[in-house]
Amino acid sequence: MPETMFAPGEPPFLKLSGIGKVFPGVIANEDVSIDFRRGEIHALLGENGAGKSTLMNVVTGLYQPDSGEMILDGYGVEFAGPPAAIAAGIGMVHQHFKLVPRFTVAENLALGWNETPGWVAPGAIEAKARALSERFGLAIRADARIDSLSAGEQQRVEILRVLSRGAKMLILDEPTAVLSPVEVASLFDALRRFRDGGGAVVIITHKLDEVMAVADRCSVLRAGRLVGTHRITDVTPALLVGEMIGRPVDLPASYPRARPAPGPDAPAAMVLEAVSVRDEAGVTRLDAVSLVLRAGEVLGIAGVTGNGQPELAGVMTGLVAPFSGRVLLGGAPAPGADPGAFAAAGVGHVPEDRLRSALAPSLGVAENAVLREYRVKPVGGRLAYNAGAARRFAEALAVAANVRLASPTAPIRGLSGGNQQRLVLAREGRIATSVLVASYPARGLDIGAIAAMRERLAAARDGGVAVVLVSEDLDEILALSDRIAVLTAGRLMGVMERAEARRDVIGRLMSGRAADAEIAA
Known part of the structure; x- marks a missing residue:
């Protein structure tokens, strides 16, 4: 990390102070204080449901904090919604992309440009898309339809859409979840270029090897609370795992069998x-x-x-x-x-x-939990659907899966990707x-x-x-x-x-x- 990027006395681009967010039955964030600086890549770590995405949804105006304050460039701010956060220079690329599949890359980018007129020639918006691509070092095919692109290509479009609106802080939620190793390397190169140009980057992730490779600092959340913030050069993956989980976790190199492996003649x-x-x-x-x-x-x-x-x-x-x-x-x-x-x-x-x-995604946790068994008693049978039994089934499934639920009727899209x-x-x-x-x-x-x-x-x-x-x-x-x-x-x-x-x-x-x-x- 270039030490010169942190001038003496320079305030962080964004400072969170005592942020709290509560949903019915669940404390998502409690007294979280973190600062995000220009010229750094900051990784946000934690278990599924630790409150990482919720915290960034507060930062981008999707949620309003129940306590605490946000300080942007030394001034207290409140974002009534994502447009206000974007206007302040904060943009987020979500884990599940929000592109229009039947539009081209250029058309999707044009949707984010305030200056786009009511009608414009396709060649003009494609030329602007290519100029953006060259400026930020993110290769795209301006005339390609979104539904013809790989996950990595779609992600580049999402990032360009955020950057085209003047983002100074780029937040990415699980950015490498569906990328190939080559696409991951390309993404990290682009993030480093943005950082070295004075931008602030926040990555929400679980992948410790990637954190160690690309981040300058990291913050760890557990059960909604901040456990610690560290320079990457001062930590090891084992230390971070201990902070995330609260105990040492090892992934064995093998899983011994309870009985001999089946041979070629096995059923x-x-x-x-x-x-x-x-x-x-x-x-x-x-x-x-x-x-x-x-x-x-x-x-x-x-x-x-x-x-x-x-x-x-x-x-x-x-x-x-x-x-x-x-x-x-x-x-x-x-x-x-x-x-x-x-x-x-x-x-x-x-x-x-x-x-x-x-x-x-449009249904609740209970409906999704019983998708495979909605015709079977006690949930179904004889053309009847027992909503109470479905809720109880969902609660039992969540316990078995070690997922905390605010309510079995909550929308499934409200859960983190890992909990889903x-x-x-x-x-x-x-x-x-x-x-x-x-x-x-x-x-x-x-x-x-x-x-x-x-x-x-x-x-x-x-x-x-x-x-x-x-x-x-x-x-x-x-x-x-x-x-x-x-x-x-x-x-x-x-x-x-x-x-x-x-x-x-x-x-x-x-x-x-x-x-x-x-x-x-």
Whole structure:
């Protein structure tokens, strides 16, 4: 961190003093005091539900504080809403992007420009978008539609939209949750450029390795209170974990089995026979993949994001019908695209995009908790829906998932992303009596929740469930898997036993190159 950026006596850009925010039944923030300075990247750490996003929603005017004050450039301020915060130079990029999918990049950026006239030629706004891109070092395709972009490209558009409105302080909520390693590196380069130009950056995150790599200072929240603020050079990941969780947390390198791993002759919970999938444009996304899922094992699917993993998970859970080949479920041919039939056969699914594929954002926690069991007593049956039973079910599920609820009727979108993920995993684990497909289940989770998630997957394995773990985190794959399959460009590059797996071999397969070592099919 450039020490010269902090001139003697220079006030912080934004100072929070004794901020408190209370919701019915939950203290979200209590007496939080932090200062954010120009020329620094400040990481905000804490468990799911620790109050990080709530605090930043107070800063950006989405919520009004119940106590305390905010001091901007030495003057007390109150923001009646996000427009007031933006006018003061504070902008936030939320975890779930707020772009118009059918608009182009340039059109989405133009929505944030006050000077945009009622009608303007597409070429003019595209030229301005490209100028913004060059100014801030964030590469974009000005004429591309948002729904054709990767998550990393969409995030760049969100950041440019905030910066185009004159932001001096940029807040990012879980900015790397859905990014590839290459996209993460590109994002960090852009944030450093903004910082070095005198901007203030706040990152809400759980990823300690990224905090150590990019942040200058960090503040830790636990149960809504500030535990400490540190220079990154003065702390270790272990110290930060202890402050976040309140106890040491270790992620084991392996999870011992309660019984021996199933062999090649073990019962197959699901079989894929030369399954191929094509998208609406006729492009092959999954190419003749054959796999056997054995009851009582974890099959890890390794690969860089975007190499056929969504299509593979879709085929395994009935969301996607194979273009060719077939799926056998319990020894019988499975229906093509019928997720209800797969769920009834004991297949649970934790998708990579929980808000789009696992939850109904406009509904409450209780309705989302019973999505898989609303037809079953005591919640349902005989065309009746018992709202009281649904609330009790949601409360019990929240306890099992270690999620604090203000109310089971609260909107599900009001929970942190990590708490949403915990509830989805607990809900899907209940119905997964045969197969549990977990796609990037650690996304958005703090280290304590990751440890609990891994233990839950290991417990499902020991209970005889065939667990499919899709991840690009090799440490996670190696810690949990009995066998490891590598997927590249929709093709199965190889399947190996965990005892035979080597990082260099997996890395070569992930990059599309043949392995030097022999790989068992």
